[in-house]
Amino acid sequence: MNGAWPPRAETETTASAGDERAFREAVLSIATSVADDLKDTEDREAALQVIKAQVQRWTQQQIALGRAVSVGTQRKLVEAVADERFELGSLTPFIRDRRVESIDLNGCDQVWITYSDGTCRRGPVIASSDDDLIKMIQMWALHKSYNPREFSAASPLLNTALRPGDGEDGVGVRLSATMAVTPRPCASIRCHRLVDVTLEDLLKLGTINRSLYFFLKAAVLARLNIVVTGGTAAGKTTLLRALASVIDPAERLATLESDYELFLDKLTHRHQNVIAFQVRQANSEGAGGITLNDLIPHSLRKNIKRIIVGEVRADEIVPMFEAMNTGHPGSMCTIHADGTEEIFNRVVMLWTRGVGTQTPPAVVHLNTGQSIDLVVHLRLDPATNTRFVSEVLEVLPPADSELPSHNHLYRPTGPGGRAVPDITPQCLPRLKAVGFDPTLLDPMSARWEPR
Template sequence: MSEHPLWLIEDNSRPAAPPYGPADTPPIPVFPAPADSRIDDVAFRAAVGDISARVADALEGAATRQEAGRLIHAATAAWAREQLAEGVVVSPGTHARLVRAVEDERYGLGALQPLIADPSVQNIDVNGCREVWVTYADGRKVRGPAVAGSDEELVQRIRMWGVHGGQTAREFSTVTPMLNAALKERVRLSAVMAVTPHPHVSIRCHRHVDVALADLVELGTLEAGLAAFLASAVRARKDVLVTGGVNADKTTMLRALAAEIDPDERIATLESEYELYLDPLPHRHRDVVAIESRQANSEGHGEITLDAEIRHSLRLNPVRIIVGEVRADEAWSMLQAMNSGQEGSLCTIHANSAEEVFPRLLMLCRSGGLALDSEDVYALVGMAVDFVVHLRRDVRTNRRYVSEVLEVLPPADTAMPARNHIYRPGPDGRAVPATSPQCLDDLVAAGFDPAALWKAS
């Protein structure tokens, strides 16, 4: 038996007592897991590939996921019988692992699917076929399982995920070597090839989709008084920008703010890749138009930009528009929409501080080649934006928190918008009340108790 991969005989999921055959049949011997996990991974992936190929045609005709599961189980059992005929016994634990792995190949992200299903996993980074790093919500970073037998196989998998995983197919080739896609597992996938020595993949898992401000209080992102302040700002139809660095949970904050919108208000969500997922939450939002950008085809046609989405969405009768992330010249259209009737709109933007958002917006508005004076941009920002909510991430603990809230006002003594620091960073960096906003009456009318500010100011 030593000539066969030992994982076929036993694995860690096997029950303590080995199964027995007929009365005169000795028990199946139990072997320890192989020391070389790479050999085990290679053999296991080969078996998954073999079974997947056998059942591929049958799965095309499967009417339901349950029927597909039965087909995969039968194909795995037939494969195991072939192994038995060669003198190799497949343990019950390995059989179950194979069935799950084949299902993951067909309907998920293959070897990465168990990580996607783990609620404590936050990010998965793949550097070539064998190097995988998994970051958990508590900040731990550990090596994960290999995802492919070669870089070429990894590229094929990325193509399959990008084409079939989301609503809008995305090309991934030497001509288009960078891919961004939202997958049905509610994860964001970014990949690059050809311009790097190995293909690279980064996956961000969205864990807090059905989320409200009260949930963020429990998570420690903000305190209850600030949550009440932001809730009243949304209800009072104030336009809010959420800022922060990479992985600061800006999108989670955007979802939580959106949860304060009346469920019957018509919302248009505009994104480069779907990440907000408000439309599958009818208990929070019953009237949602969700729009995703589209890249051009190989002939350079068919592109739908975020800027075009914003301008077209205004014809779809939204009461509010929510832009997942402003990254380029769509900033100008977003500001114009905020100032032209879509009050109470929300968006996120990358910035290292609340104050930095103003030159950042100026740069983005000019990025499309528009000849805009800084005074014009800042004047529009001052009229369109009401509040900036800034998030920070503690790199030591991986915890996120609100550090600042600015009230934005029209320019006064300088070209830049006037600012009112409602919440400033406290001793630990978290936002603490500093002063009252000029629009306090509007917030009180929307249910805010000003004692939450005056008590600490």
């Protein structure tokens, strides 16, 4: 077919759709052709020279077919291919937009953008076909991941953290993708906006109030073992980072995660001495995998003073308990749960799922009561998309039943279900030893500022 490139359709609407589809196909074709040459390249400027040469070759092919390609289109192709290699393609502007919290892809043409105010809007088509979307995700998992991951029919479940690109703040995004087990390839991207965050920042944002600020700060300094709970997107990882900001900058830490999300090792102005561990997936033959259970012994040999386990989803539960019971008080982690008291049965379920053995619940409850000191629960208000601490539970060893004993230190009796002090904790002497003022537990002086 002769004429200009991209090809034009008969109507303005179909022309726009056709042009975009043809452009995306060209981008993917050129990106694939230079993939091997750019395999180990992290220098964008050097890569641009390789990409420009390939775009010129591609342009000559189009001219040979009788299709003219404008200089402007060639420039756009070069930048788009570079974005595919170093950024996230056509999603890059949304990743750079601080208002964007997440991006969901239900196939190549159903893109949903969720903003910080809770609104969800339709995004642009990201690929010309679902097969091309799979190729894009494979490229991200290979070139953008901190630890390259496979995404294929043989390995259809992908979870990984992606490195930031040029112009992106924070330290990256989290990618979860599926294929083969869903009718169409799907992906969800969570943007890390509050990475360098402190308890002071959360106080200003209204996630905590003055009472919780000093209480949680004292809990970290007193080396209590803390579990942060909450639902999806409640801000668990953000609160964990803020709690970690209280730790002495020179204290030697280890973070253990299935996928990098905490990035404390990147915040060298707050944490000067950090080892960040991440599991390694097995290869296609099932060999070479390294689990958190494998990493725990190695972290213990690294003169670590405090261990922080990221999100506990299944088999991370055992490393969590080991971290809290191996002479490293002050360990922390996050667990997905809908309430503080739900944590006990949730831990039993995670233990069973992760360990794969029928450990008696009473044994798991005993471990829970002996390991965890505090559970801090976050809520997300769907009406306002605001996050706040709603409860704090003190956990103690089992007494009259097999369940751990517990005290509701803060209950959700404040405005909108926000946490208000209720009773005096048994750990108060440890908190006072690091300077905590008990009068901050007076409900009358623990007000939440109106917002």
